[in-house]
Amino acid sequence: MSTDLPKSLRLLVVEDADDDYLILLREVRRGGYVVTSERVTTAPELIEALARPWDLLITDWMLPGFGGLQAIKIAVAHNKGLPCIVISGTPNEDEAMAAMRAGALDFLSKDRPMRFVPAVERALREAIEHRRRIESERELRMSEERYRSAFELAPEALLTFDLDKLTIHDANIAATKLYGRTVDELKTVNFIELSAPKLADGRASLEVATDLLLRMRGGSEVAPFEWLAKHKDGEAIPAEVHLVRLISDQTRLVRLTVIDLRERHKLEEIRQRTIELELQNRRIQEASRLKSEFLANMSHELRTPLNAIIGFSELLHDGQVPTNTPEHHEFLGDILTSGRHLLQLINDVLDLAKVEAGKLDFRPEPVDLPKLVHEVVSITRTTAATKRIVVESSVDPALTEIQIDPGRFKQVAYNYLSNALKFTPENGRVTVRCLAMDAGMFRLEVEDTGVGISAEDQGKLFVEFQQGAGKRHQGTGLGLALSLRLVQAQGGTVGVRSTIGVGSTFHADLPRQAAVAATLPRTLTPRSRAGSRTILIVEDDDRDRELIASTLAGVGYGFEFARTGKDALARCQERFFDAVTLDLLLPDMSGLDVLDTLRIGGWLRNTPVIVVTIVPEVKTAMTVSEILRKPLDRDALLAALERAGVRPGRSQVPVGGGQ
Amino acid sequence: MSRVLIVDDNPTNLKLVSFVVKAHGYEVTTAADAAAAVASIHSHRPTVILMDLQLPGIDGLELTRRLKADPATRQIPVVAVTAYAMKGDHEKALAAGCDDYVTKPIDTRTLPAVIARHVARSERPS
Numbered sequence: 001m002s003t004d005l006p007k008s009l010r011l012l013v014v015e016d017a018d019d020d021y022l023i024l025l026r027e028v029r030r031g032g033y034v035v036t037s038e039r040v041t042t043a044p045e046l047i048e049a050l051a052r053p054w055d056l057l058i059t060d061w062m063l064p065g066f067g068g069l070q071a072i073k074i075a076v077a078h079n080k081g082l083p084c085i086v087i088s089g090t091p092n093e094d095e096a097m098a099a100m101r102a103g104a105l106d107f108l109s110k111d112r113p114m115r116f117v118p119a120v121e122r123a124l125r126e127a128i129e130h131r132r133r134i135e136s137e138r139e140l141r142m143s144e145e146r147y148r149s150a151f152e153l154a155p156e157a158l159l160t161f162d163l164d165k166l167t168i169h170d171a172n173i174a175a176t177k178l179y180g181r182t183v184d185e186l187k188t189v190n191f192i193e194l195s196a197p198k199l200a201d202g203r204a205s206l207e208v209a210t211d212l213l214l215r216m217r218g219g220s221e222v223a224p225f226e227w228l229a230k231h232k233d234g235e236a237i238p239a240e241v242h243l244v245r246l247i248s249d250q251t252r253l254v255r256l257t258v259i260d261l262r263e264r265h266k267l268e269e270i271r272q273r274t275i276e277l278e279l280q281n282r283r284i285q286e287a288s289r290l291k292s293e294f295l296a297n298m299s300h301e302l303r304t305p306l307n308a309i310i311g312f313s314e315l316l317h318d319g320q321v322p323t324n325t326p327e328h329h330e331f332l333g334d335i336l337t338s339g340r341h342l343l344q345l346i347n348d349v350l351d352l353a354k355v356e357a358g359k360l361d362f363r364p365e366p367v368d369l370p371k372l373v374h375e376v377v378s379i380t381r382t383t384a385a386t387k388r389i390v391v392e393s394s395v396d397p398a399l400t401e402i403q404i405d406p407g408r409f410k411q412v413a414y415n416y417l418s419n420a421l422k423f424t425p426e427n428g429r430v431t432v433r434c435l436a437m438d439a440g441m442f443r444l445e446v447e448d449t450g451v452g453i454s455a456e457d458q459g460k461l462f463v464e465f466q467q468g469a470g471k472r473h474q475g476t477g478l479g480l481a482l483s484l485r486l487v488q489a490q491g492g493t494v495g496v497r498s499t500i501g502v503g504s505t506f507h508a509d510l511p512r513q514a515a516v517a518a519t520l521p522r523t524l525t526p527r528s529r530a531g532s533r534t535i536l537i538v539e540d541d542d543r544d545r546e547l548i549a550s551t552l553a554g555v556g557y558g559f560e561f562a563r564t565g566k567d568a569l570a571r572c573q574e575r576f577f578d579a580v581t582l583d584l585l586l587p588d589m590s591g592l593d594v595l596d597t598l599r600i601g602g603w604l605r606n607t608p609v610i611v612v613t614i615v616p617e618v619k620t621a622m623t624v625s626e627i628l629r630k631p632l633d634r635d636a637l638l639a640a641l642e643r644a645g646v647r648p649g650r651s652q653v654p655v656g657g658g659q
Numbered sequence: 660m661s662r663v664l665i666v667d668d669n670p671t672n673l674k675l676v677s678f679v680v681k682a683h684g685y686e687v688t689t690a691a692d693a694a695a696a697v698a699s700i701h702s703h704r705p706t707v708i709l710m711d712l713q714l715p716g717i718d719g720l721e722l723t724r725r726l727k728a729d730p731a732t733r734q735i736p737v738v739a740v741t742a743y744a745m746k747g748d749h750e751k752a753l754a755a756g757c758d759d760y761v762t763k764p765i766d767t768r769t770l771p772a773v774i775a776r777h778v779a780r781s782e783r784p785s
Contacts, residue, residue, distance in 0.1 A: 307672055307763035315679070
């Protein structure tokens with residue numbers, strides 16, 4: 001007897017003969033079973049008993065009004081897993097066949113009780129196996145169902161793909177929605193139809209997909225990647241795809257998880273937009289704060305000279321200061337000085353407002369630079385003498401043929417110089433220099449041996465009323481802000497170098513020849529000059545093109561070519577150019593027609609255009625900066641660009657001004 | 660004779676206020692920044708301080724706060740004399756501990772009365 005069989009046995013017996021029942025029990029107990037049994041003789045009794053749990057049913061074949069076959073059928077109907085054995089007093093093959101067909105496991109003869117126990121053992125073993133089989137079948141079915149529903153109902157689009165047939169093997173509901181196709185359509189469509197022709201990075205989907213498939217076939221794993229899925233209606237859907245190899249005997253399958261990124265992208269966009277709005281809001285608040293600060297400072301700066309003017313006037317008017325005394329005279333002088341200071345403040349504010357609005361006039365004229373510098377130094381002579389500061393000046397003799405607005409130049413030079421004197425301690429030294437620079441520029445530089453400016457404060461220098469940290473100095477607090485705007489409006493830049501305790505050097509780089517009647521830019525915020533200025537060279541003659549290109553490259557401009565009118569139009573629509581040189585005789589159309597199209601289309605707007613031509617007389621109603629004749633003079637081209645306000649990009653970082 | 664300390668970094672303003680104060684019979688000391696003011700207070704204790712609020716380095720508000728925090732100088736009345744005349748500036752001055760607040764341009768006719776009031780208060784035996 002095998003040990004894995006249960007020792008206790010719950011036995012249900014259908015038997016009308018007492019003796020047979022007792023023999024049966026005795027035999028089974030002899031086989032080592034602890035038997036709990038019940039005997040029934042009719043169908044209703046059997047049905048009632050089957051409601052309770054049993055390990056085995058043994059039935060007689062012939063009963064009065066009942067039979068073994070019937071009993072087996074009832075048992076199968078009411079308790080499907082219950083093993084049944086038939087014991088017959090008169091066994092024959094037909095009955096045995098019928099019993100086995102109905103579900104009996106064995107058919108025994110009453111005459112051979114020694115067979116009972118082995119039959120019981122076998123029946124119980126088979127019942128256990130039967131239950132196990134049923135259980136594992138059920139589990140398999142459930143796991144399949146679970147997989148099926150996980151697959152079907154997954155929120156992401158899932159596809160299984162046959163690597164050999166290159167077809168879709170299965171798809172879930174989300175996939176049908178994503179692609180706008182039924183499962184059957186997905187199974188039959190060429191898989192490349194499910195992708196946009198090109199990926200976001202410009203690579204062809206087919207090539208990338210082929211590469212991925214070959215790698216999967218070769219046994220490599222593929223990391224998740226971004227893709228552009230295509231809906232049936234043609235819409236490209238940004239997606240993230242995960243590939244997983246499925247274990248399968250017959251086919252090489254991969255499962256694709258296609259995650260729709262549109263929602264993620266939308267959220268990302270919203271997040272970006274929110275950040276932008278927050279920044280914008282902060283900028284507006286900052287602008288508003290600066291405006292309030294400007295007004296508060298303005299009020300303070302106006303009240304300070306007014307205090308002297310009104311205070312001293314009051315004293316004089318009230319007769320508090322006897323006439324013909326030195327004090328009387330001195331106080332009148334103070335009123336005068338304060339009045340002038342007030343006027344200066346008002347002029348600065350007005351200039352600032354005008355230059356901000358792009359309405360300040362510049363009148364460039366040929367000037368004598370050393371004379372201008374001398375004039376500015378003279379104005380400050382008294383201040384310098386009071387503090388025993390040595391003021392030196394020098395002008396590079398190469399700086400001839402300077403054509404600028406003398407008034408505006410003196411304004412900037414005076415601002416720099418008076419600041420230098422203000423911040424330089426007694427017995428210090430201040431130097432004013434004009435230096436020649438390349439590319440038609442010159443530099444005005446004022447160096448002092450003053451207190452110096454911290455790196456932090458350097459950034460605020462050119463902003464209205466932002467005097468050094470906690471420092472209160474004479475002056476309107478507008479000088480540098482105004483200087484910055486004046487220089488920028490003339491196509492120049494300003495900057496400062498400083499070391500605390502050593503001194504500062506302020507500079508303004510200006511064009512040697514300011515454009516006559518230059519139109520002032522509406523917005524004076526300096527453009528980023530990280531890269532060089534780029535010029536489009538529209539020229540079909542190879543030699544001329546090379547000449548222009550080498551001339552531009554030599555002084556640091558970037559450039560691009562267009563050989564035909566059509567080419568030029570295309571280039572201008574692609575990107576922004578700082579200036580254009582234009583040949584008038586192009587192979588496909590006239591240069592003036594090109595210009596016309598570009599101006600009207602808004603692609604060139606205010607971009608300076610320099611016509612380079614052999615045509616002796618050019619009549620055009622269109623706005624061109626300058627017309628140069630071939631053979632081209634390199635210097636004339638550079639000068640024309642300078643006059644148009646387009647200088648090559650410099651490494652020097654311009655100092656940003658207000659807002 | 661009562662002594663008035665005038666703290667102002669603008670020489671013209673200093674001259675004006677000094678003249679007005681002197682004309683009304685006070686002794687005048689002056690200082691152009693916080694350090695000079697503190698030194699002056701300790702060497703020639705003033706009866707009243709006229710304080711410009713915008714000074715280089717430590718400004719008038721901060722100087723007033725320090726004077727009011729020091730038991731040795733707390734009793735000296737501080738009158739802010741300032742070109743800061745926007746909304747909120749008065750409150751800021753009082754919050755820092757100023758006893759009074761006069762805006763520039765000053766009224767040379769009424770300033771002496773303001774000083775006299777604080778001199779009287781300061782010299783009243785407590």
